[in-house]
Structures are given as C-alpha cells and as structure tokens.
Amino acid sequence: MPRKPKPFVSYVKLKKWGRYYAALTLLLGFAAVNSGNNLLYFFLAALLSIMALSGFISYLSLKSIQLSITPPEELYAKTINYLKVKVKNRGFLPLFLIYAKKSDKERVLFDVIPPSGSKEGLLPYFFEKRGYNKVESIFVGTTFPLSFTIREMYYPLNLNLLVFPHIHKIKREVKVENPENTGWGVESSKEGAIGDFMGLREYAFQDKISRIHWKKIKDEKLYVKKFEDENFQVLSLDISSNATEEEIEKVASLAVHFLELGHSVGLKIDGKTAIPPDSGIQQKIKILQKLALLGYES
Amino acid sequence: MKVEKRIKTIVYLPLTVAMASLAHSLSPTGLFFLAILAIAFYLDLTKEFYISGKILTALGILLTLFFFTLALRTPFEAIAYWIMSLSIIKILGKKAMRDLKQIVALSFFNFVDSAIFHYSFVFLIYLVLYIVSASIALLIITFLDDKKETSLRVDLLNTLRNFGIGFGIATTLMSLFFFIILPRSPYVLLRAQIYSPTRREGFGNELQMGRVEYMNRRDQILMRVKPLMKRHDEFLYIRGNVYNVYKKETWIRDPENLTGWNYKGKENYKSKTFAFQITLEPMSTKALYVPDYPEYIDVRGIPYTESWGKVFLTRESEIARKVQYKAFSSSAPDETYPKGVDFLSVPEKYTSLIDSLIEKENLKGTTPLETAQKIKVYFLKNFQYSLEIAGDTNWVDRFLKTRKGHCEYFATLAALILRREGIPSRIVAGYLTKEWNIFGNYFIVRTKHAHTWVEYYFNNQWLSFDPTPPFEEKPGALSKLSEYIDYLSYLWTTQVLEFSFSNQIRIFNALQTSMKKLFRKNVLSLLGYLLALFILTAAITFLFKRSKERLHPATVYYRKFEKILKSKGYKITPAMTSKEIANLIISFEAIDFLDEYNKCRFSGNCDLEQLKRKFENFRRSIS
Numbered sequence: 001m002p003r004k005p006k007p008f009v010s011y012v013k014l015k016k017w018g019r020y021y022a023a024l025t026l027l028l029g030f031a032a033v034n035s036g037n038n039l040l041y042f043f044l045a046a047l048l049s050i051m052a053l054s055g056f057i058s059y060l061s062l063k064s065i066q067l068s069i070t071p072p073e074e075l076y077a078k079t080i081n082y083l084k085v086k087v088k089n090r091g092f093l094p095l096f097l098i099y100a101k102k103s104d105k106e107r108v109l110f111d112v113i114p115p116s117g118s119k120e121g122l123l124p125y126f127f128e129k130r131g132y133n134k135v136e137s138i139f140v141g142t143t144f145p146l147s148f149t150i151r152e153m154y155y156p157l158n159l160n161l162l163v164f165p166h167i168h169k170i171k172r173e174v175k176v177e178n179p180e181n182t183g184w185g186v187e188s189s190k191e192g193a194i195g196d197f198m199g200l201r202e203y204a205f206q207d208k209i210s211r212i213h214w215k216k217i218k219d220e221k222l223y224v225k226k227f228e229d230e231n232f233q234v235l236s237l238d239i240s241s242n243a244t245e246e247e248i249e250k251v252a253s254l255a256v257h258f259l260e261l262g263h264s265v266g267l268k269i270d271g272k273t274a275i276p277p278d279s280g281i282q283q284k285i286k287i288l289q290k291l292a293l294l295g296y297e298s
Numbered sequence: 299m300k301v302e303k304r305i306k307t308i309v310y311l312p313l314t315v316a317m318a319s320l321a322h323s324l325s326p327t328g329l330f331f332l333a334i335l336a337i338a339f340y341l342d343l344t345k346e347f348y349i350s351g352k353i354l355t356a357l358g359i360l361l362t363l364f365f366f367t368l369a370l371r372t373p374f375e376a377i378a379y380w381i382m383s384l385s386i387i388k389i390l391g392k393k394a395m396r397d398l399k400q401i402v403a404l405s406f407f408n409f410v411d412s413a414i415f416h417y418s419f420v421f422l423i424y425l426v427l428y429i430v431s432a433s434i435a436l437l438i439i440t441f442l443d444d445k446k447e448t449s450l451r452v453d454l455l456n457t458l459r460n461f462g463i464g465f466g467i468a469t470t471l472m473s474l475f476f477f478i479i480l481p482r483s484p485y486v487l488l489r490a491q492i493y494s495p496t497r498r499e500g501f502g503n504e505l506q507m508g509r510v511e512y513m514n515r516r517d518q519i520l521m522r523v524k525p526l527m528k529r530h531d532e533f534l535y536i537r538g539n540v541y542n543v544y545k546k547e548t549w550i551r552d553p554e555n556l557t558g559w560n561y562k563g564k565e566n567y568k569s570k571t572f573a574f575q576i577t578l579e580p581m582s583t584k585a586l587y588v589p590d591y592p593e594y595i596d597v598r599g600i601p602y603t604e605s606w607g608k609v610f611l612t613r614e615s616e617i618a619r620k621v622q623y624k625a626f627s628s629s630a631p632d633e634t635y636p637k638g639v640d641f642l643s644v645p646e647k648y649t650s651l652i653d654s655l656i657e658k659e660n661l662k663g664t665t666p667l668e669t670a671q672k673i674k675v676y677f678l679k680n681f682q683y684s685l686e687i688a689g690d691t692n693w694v695d696r697f698l699k700t701r702k703g704h705c706e707y708f709a710t711l712a713a714l715i716l717r718r719e720g721i722p723s724r725i726v727a728g729y730l731t732k733e734w735n736i737f738g739n740y741f742i743v744r745t746k747h748a749h750t751w752v753e754y755y756f757n758n759q760w761l762s763f764d765p766t767p768p769f770e771e772k773p774g775a776l777s778k779l780s781e782y783i784d785y786l787s788y789l790w791t792t793q794v795l796e797f798s799f800s801n802q803i804r805i806f807n808a809l810q811t812s813m814k815k816l817f818r819k820n821v822l823s824l825l826g827y828l829l830a831l832f833i834l835t836a837a838i839t840f841l842f843k844r845s846k847e848r849l850h851p852a853t854v855y856y857r858k859f860e861k862i863l864k865s866k867g868y869k870i871t872p873a874m875t876s877k878e879i880a881n882l883i884i885s886f887e888a889i890d891f892l893d894e895y896n897k898c899r900f901s902g903n904c905d906l907e908q909l910k911r912k913f914e915n916f917r918r919s920i921s
Contacts, residue, residue, distance in 0.1 A: 017399065020403075024406065028410065029480075032480075033481070033482070033483055033486075034483075034486060035486065036482070036483075036486040036599065036798075037413065037414065038477075038794055038795050038796070038797050039413035039414075039416055039417075039421055039794075039795070040410070040413050040414075041477060041480055041482075041797075042413070042421075042422075042425060042473065042477055042794065043409065043410060043413050043425065044476075044480065045472075045473040045474070045475075045476035045477040045480060046425065046429050046469060046470070046473040046476075048473075048476045048480075049468075049469040049470075049472035049473045049475075049476055050429075050433070050469050052472065053465065053468055053469055053472060057465070094457065094461070096441065096458075096461075097440070097441065097444050109444065111441075111454065112454060112457065143440055143443070143444050144437075144440060144441075145433075145436075145437055145440065145461075145465060146436050146437070146440055147436075147439060147440035147443045147444065
C-alpha cells in the first residue's frame with residue numbers, strides 16, 4: 001500500500017526531459033573530472049545551479065500558495081462536478097503554471113498569479129458514490145520553472161461533501177398513475193393566469209418569467225402565482241429504505257424531472273411520508289439530500 | 299512582431315550564442331558555419347521558408363559520413379563541425395514543439411563542444427549569455443509544454459523574459475559556488491587538453507637567421523611570468539632553447555635530447571632559488587620557458603625532459619594548451635659539458651673573415667672572460683641595434699659594413715669569434731622582457747621580446763654573456779585599460795583554467811583556519827558575534843515581514859482621504875471614528891465615501907471601482 005504523503009511537504013518527480021538533463025549532467029561531470037578541463041567544470045556548475053535554483057523556485061512557489069475550495073450547491077455522483085478552486089499567491093514572486101489536481105484528468109491549471117494576487121478556476125471532480133464523500137486533500141503542483149521536473153504537494157482540505165445520487169436524463173414523457181391531486185385543473189393552451197388564484201409557489205425552471213410575482217421576493221427566492229387551472233400535479237414518490245442504487249437514482253431522476261416541470265413532488269420511504277409534496281429548488285434539494293443519505297442513516 | 303516569431307527568436311538565441319562561442323574558437327572556418335546559421339534564421343523568421351524533411355535527412359546522413367571521415371584526422375574539430383551542421387539543418391526544417399526542445403538541446407552540445415576549444419576569458423561572457431538565453435528559452439518551452447498551446451500572450455512572454463533574465467543571473471552567481479566546491483581529482487585519468495587551433499611561435503630545434511627579427515615585429519602575448527619572491531630585477535632573461543651547431547645560416551640543436559645537465563632536483567635548490575609562476579600560451583614548439591638560470595619546474599599534465607643546456611622540453615610535439623607551472627631558477631650557471639656535443643665548429647666560409655676581424659680589432663683576450671669582454675666593448679662602441687637588416691647569406695659582410703643589426707647577429711658573431719679562439723660557446727634563445735603589469739605584478743612576455751645571447755664555457759661552467767648593445771624598446775601601446783584587461787585574462791587563466799584540487803585544499807584550509815581563529819577568541823566576543831548575528835537576522839525578518847504586509851486597497855483611499863482633510867485644516871486624530879469625521883466636515887460626498895469605505899473594509903463586500911468613484915467625488919467637492 002502506498003504510503004500516505006505528508007501534508008504540505010513537496011516532492012519532486014523527474015519528467016522525460018529531466019531524465020535526459022540528469023544523464024547529460026552526469027556525463028559532463030564524468031568528462032570534467034576525467035579531463036580536468038575547468039571550462040567543462042564551469043559549465044557543469046551552471047547545469048547544477050540551474051537544477052538547484054529551479055528546485056528552490058518550485059519549492060518557494062508551492063510554499064507561497066494558499067488554496068481554498070468552494071464546492072457548488074449540488075454535487076452529483078458519477079458525474080463530473082466542478083469545484084471552485086481559489087489560489088492565492090502569498091509570496092513576492094509571480095507564480096507560474098500552478099495546478100491543482102485530483103488525478104491527471106481532473107486538473108485545473110493557473111498560468112500566472114501575480115504576487116499577492118489570486119486566481120480562481122474550476123476543478124473537475126468525479127464522485128463515485130452518493131452520500132457524504134470525504135475530500136481529504138488534493139495535489140497542488142507546478143512544472144515551473146523548467147519542464148524537467150514536477151514538484152507536487154499534498155494539500156489537506158478535510159472537506160465532507162454531500163453528493164446527490166446520479167441523475168439520469170429522462171427523455172420520454174412519464175405517465176403518472178395515481179397523482180394525489182386528481183381532478184385539479186384542466187389543460188390550458190393559453191398564456192397567463194386563468195382560473196382562481198390558489199396562492200404562491202416557488203419558481204421552477206419551466207415557468208415563464210412573466211409569471212414571477214415580483215412583489216413577493218423573499219429570502220432571495222422567486223415565487224410565481226399558482227392558479228386553479230394549471231396542469232400542475234402533486235406527486236409522491238415512494239421508495240423502499242432497502243432500495244438499490246439503481247432505484248435510488250431512478251427516483252432521484254424522476255423527482256428532479258417533475259420538479260423542473262413545476263409539479264409538486266413529495267417523498268415517501270417505506271410508505272411513510274418523509275418529505276411532504278412541494279415544488280421549487282429547495283424541495284429538490286431536500287429530496288436529493290434524503291435520497292443521498294438513504295441507507296446510510298441509522 | 300508576432301508572438302510565434304518572438305518565441306522562435308527566443309528559442310534560437312541560446313543556439314546562436316553557443317554556435318558563436320564555437321565559431322569564435324574555430325575561426326575562420328567556424329565563422330562560415332555561423333554565417334549559414336544566420337541565413338537559416340533569416341529564411342525561417344522572415345520568409346518562412348523550410349526545406350523538406352526528406353532532403354534534410356539525406357543531407358544530415360551525408361554530412362555525418364563526411365565528418366566521420368574527417369574525424370579520423372582531426373576528431374575534435376570534426377565533431378564540432380558536425381554538431382554545427384546538424385543545428386543548421388534543424389533550423390532549415392519545419393518545426394513543432396518537439397523540435398524547439400531539440401534546438402535547445404543542440405545548443406547545449408554546441409556549447410559543451412566550445413568548452414573544449416576555448417581558453418580565453420571571453421568564454422565567461424559566452425557562458426553568462428548562454429545561461430541567460432537558455433534559461434529564458436527553457437522557461438518559455440516549459441510554459442508551452444504545459445499549456446499545450448503554441449501561442450503565448452505578449453505580456454506573459456515579457457514577464458517570462460524578465461523572470462528568465464533574473465533566473466539566468468542567479469544561476470551564473472550560483473555557478474561560482476559550485477565551481478569551487480565540485481570535487482576535483484589530483485589524478486586525472488584522461489587529461490584532455492583544451493584544444494586550440496592557434497599556436498604561438500616559439501623556439502624550436504632550429505633557429506634560422508632572421509627568425510628573431512621576424513618575431514621582434516610581432517606583438518602577441520606568449521606568457522606571463524609572476525615572480526613569487528619579493529625582490530626581483532627590472533628585467534628578465536627567459537630561457538627557451540639552446541643551439542650548438544651553426545650551418546647554412548641556421549643554428550641547430552644537435553642532439554635534441556641529451557639528459558643530464560647536472561639536474562639536482564627540487565630538494566637541493568630550496569634555499570637559493572628564485573620562484574616564478576609562468577602562464578604559457580599554447581605554443582607550436584616544445585620548450586617550456588624558465589628565467590635564467592633554470593633549475594627545475596613544477597608542471598602537471600605535461601611530460602617533459604630536462605635536456606642539455608638547462609633546457610626543459612616537452613615530450614609531446616607541441617604545447618597544445620594554455621599551461622601554468624612553477625619555475626625555479628638560481629644564479630648558478632650550467633656546469634655540465636655534454637660529451638660528444640659540438641660547441642666549437644665554425645663554417646669554413648667565415649673562418650678567414652672572423653680571424654681577420656679578431657686580428658684587426660684585437661679581440662683576443664688572455665682568458666675567455668677577457669675575450670668576451672673585448673667582444674662586448676667592440677660591439678658597444680662600434681655597432682647599433684637595429685631591426686632594419688634582413689637576414690641573408692652574406693649577412694656577416696653586411697653586418698660588419700653597416701654596423702647595424704639585432705641580437706641574432708651580435709650573438710652569432712660573438713659565438714663564432716669565441717669558437718675561433720677555441721672557447722666552446724653556444725647560442726641561447728628566449729626572451730628579454732621589461733614589460734611589467736602593475737595590476738597583477740607580473741612580467742608580460744610578447745613575441746617581440748624574443749632575444750638571443752651567448753654562453754661560453756670557462757672554469758667548468760657555462761657563463762652567460764649578452765653581446766647585443768642596449769636598445770630602447772618602443773613603448774607599447776598598452777594603455778592602463780588594456781593592461782587591466784590583460785590582468786583579467788591572467789586571473790582567468792590562473793584562477794579558473796588552472797583551478798585544481800590543491801587550490802580547493804587551500805581554500806578549505808583558509809576557511810578552517812579562519813573558523814578556528816574565530817573560536818579561539820574569548821567566549822564573550824563569540825557571544826557578541828552571535829548576538830549581533832541574531833539581531834541582524836531578526837531585523838531582516840521584521841523588515842521583510844513588514845514589507846509583505848500590504849495595505850487593504852480601501853485603506854489606501856482612506857489614507858488619501860485623511861491627507862486631503864488634514865491639508866484643508868481639519869484636525870483628524872487616529873482615535874476618531876469615521877462617523878465623527880463625517881460630523882466634523884458635514885459633506886455629503888465625504889459621508890458617502892466613508893459609508894462605502896466601511897462597507898468595503900469591514901463587510902467583505904468590496905466594490906473598489908465604486909469606492910474610487912466616491913473618493914473622486916469627494917476630492918472634487920472639497921477642492
């Protein structure tokens with residue numbers, strides 16, 4: 001089992017051209033020692049200086065880094081998520097070619113960060129499973145100043161992120177067998193509000209901007225008026241507490257699908273109401289949180 | 299200039315420096331390659347003209363074969379020309395990212411190769427230029443490599459260039475440290491000589507009449523002789539070679555080698571020798587020069603023989619590199635009379651002429667010493683030193699008629715007169731110098747200082763005698779600046795080219811001694827040193843940290859705001875809150891600015907543009 005690297009301690013890996021460089025330096029050293037040519041010694045000294053100085057600069061670069069990660073509100077399993085990475089340069093030299101990575105594919109590169117400046121980038125991050133995922137660390141590294149070596153550092157983060165189940169795209173129209181509001185309203189092809197005012201509900205993705213109730217802006221949330229003749233339905237999705245991953249993903253996908261269409265969706269676990277039906281983004285998050293932790297909660 | 303072109307130019311720079319260094323040491327042929335490289339650059343950067351890869355590969359193979367055959371004769375030169383050709387071929391072809399890397403790699407080989415040929419301190423300039431240019435090129439390649447792009451923004455390119463210059467300079471300074479500490483062996487396995495295509499002319503086994511005259515007209519520096527003792531003469535006779543047979547207007551050393559001139563070795567001369575450090579340029583001859591009278595030399599890496607006439611000759615055909623050695627001489631003349639060596643013959647055609655001269659001018663003395671004195675006085679009274687006479691077959695006639703000549707004629711005629719008197723004599727060829735470098739405290743020996751004098755055998759020793767009348771050497775065109783440049787060149791040779799294991803030992807010993815001295819002093823002074831060091835470190839750290847503490851951008855505007863108010867006569871104290879300040883001045887713009895400042899500074903929601911605008915409003919309102 002590979003040994004766990006120490007936090008904030010950087011290490012150096014040789015790249016292909018770095019190996020050539022090292023071999024040439026050794027060869028030159030051999031030639032200098034065995035010929036006694038001091039000009040070769042001088043050149044050898046220069047090569048060693050380049051090596052030492054580039055090591056020192058890359059070390060200083062990593063030491064000057066202050067890194068923070070802001071995850072997005074919604075993280076999904078088995079999908080590439082983008083975490084916002086902010087790198088601050090605390091040093092007096094500009095930082096070049098700093099990258100943060102989880103793996104070689106999940107990497108974000110910052111070309112130049114001025115002294116005392118900072119830069120933000122999006123780090124692609126793949127979560128294998130739903131539920132709480134620990135992001136203990138990421139690797140921060142640089143190939144600067146010379147592409148002969150890579151200097152990397154293990155940067156501890158200790159984040160515990162809640163990852164929602166994977167969401168499948170639903171292309172077909174889903175037939176709802178037993179909607180709880182059977183008989184609610186009739187289909188209307190007309191724009192605008194027809195029928196009796198039923199109250200307010202949270203804005204959903206499918207809603208038209210014209211239906212936003214601008215007088216009611218609360219907690220930075222948008223609301224739309226609900227009318228009697230709208231084709232919105234109240235749905236409850238039932239799932240077993242022993243559901244498989246596939247079933248959880250399907251229920252999560254349905255919930256997201258219906259909520260995006262503006263329906264009110266609730267969640268029942270083993271027939272008991274876990275989340276009463278409602279619509280909007282907050283409802284989606286509640287349902288996905290519940291599903292993310294289904295089976296993990298005692 | 300387009301970014302791509304700028305990148306190419308930067309990447310080509312180290313190759314240009316490396317090839318210039320190589321071409322310089324291999325001039326004039328090397329300059330031809332440099333000219334082709336310039337054309338290749340022009341075609342690439344201006345015309346974007348490239349030769350097809352297949353043609354270039356074929357050309358590469360042909361050139362490799364050609365230089366391989368050339369390598370059988372002159373391996374070092376062949377390798378150098380081969381590398382230069384490959385570099386040019388690379389420039390002529392179309393280039394991708396990988397090729398740019400290869401060009402930098404080729405520049406490396408060119409530069410390493412140039413280190414084999416160089417010995418001048420100009421190499422140091424090339425080295426610094428190469429390190430700086432290669433650093434910039436490598437930084438840019440690193441950037442392109444990681445970004446997987448072939449274009450860079452101009453501002454970023456400029457930042458990288460500036461960073462590269464700093465990196466290169468720091469590397470050069472650090473190289474000095476590594477140069478000193480890198481391990482050197484006192485026993486070098488394969489001592490490769492610094493190959494120099496140009497050799498200075500010295501004294502070989504033959505000295506044709508007119509040769510010294512020719513040398514006297516040249517101004518090349520041959521060696522620098524640094525006396526290692528406090529007192530020394532204002533001039534120096536430096537022995538190169540000794541000749542014994544005169545025929546066909548040429549002095550010949552015959553036999554070349556015959557060991558045993560009563561060489562006593564280092565141990566026997568410790569108390570009465572004069573020591574010199576000699577730095578000799580590459581010479582086309584075998585002689586290792588030593589001030590008169592030579593005793594022994596301490597030279598490493600060059601095998602030599604102590605031959606008859608107190609002469610040191612290398613066992614190699616020439617001195618192919620700059621060499622530094624210690625030479626020891628004494629006031630004791632040579633006491634060895636090599637058996638079977640001719641020191642008395644005179645060409646028949648001169649015998650009657652010389653005999654009548656001896657008769658006419660009464661040059662015959664009762665002792666060899668007196669004869670030598672008479673010859674010297676005769677020349678001094680009747681002859682003039684001149685370089686205007688060319689050597690030919692009838693030189694004795696002409697010399698006696700015109701009574702003008704230079705050392706070769708005086709010495710030869712004196713030697714022949716001595717021989718006709720039955721006194722064994724021989725010619726010594728070397729240098730007589732008075733040129734002193736005040737910066738480095740050493741004698742400079744140039745080709746024009748070539749000189750010949752006579753040695754005759756008397757009382758079981760070879761006594762030295764210079765029959766040439768004194769002559770005024772034309773003052774050299776050496777200004778103080780060129781004298782200083784020569785000193786730098788001398789330092790380069792003695793401190794860099796000849797830096798060795800023993801120098802390292804000396805440096806480390808000096809360091810050890812100074813450390814011991816420091817610790818030998820009393821404890822209080824040592825504590826004082828440590829305390830001073832601690833205070834210094836703390837002060838530097840404090841200043842460094844303080845310099846790092848940068849003001850919040852909003853505070854910068856606030857400070858300006860305070861300054862304006864103070865200039866308008868408002869009494870602002872540090873204890874005042876912003877609200878109190880606002881109440882004091884009753885200005886809408888000031889309150890507006892202070893509100894924005896507080897929001898920016900303390901709420902974490904800072905709009906600097908807004909703050910700046912409000913500050914400008916305030917400034918306008920108050921002025």
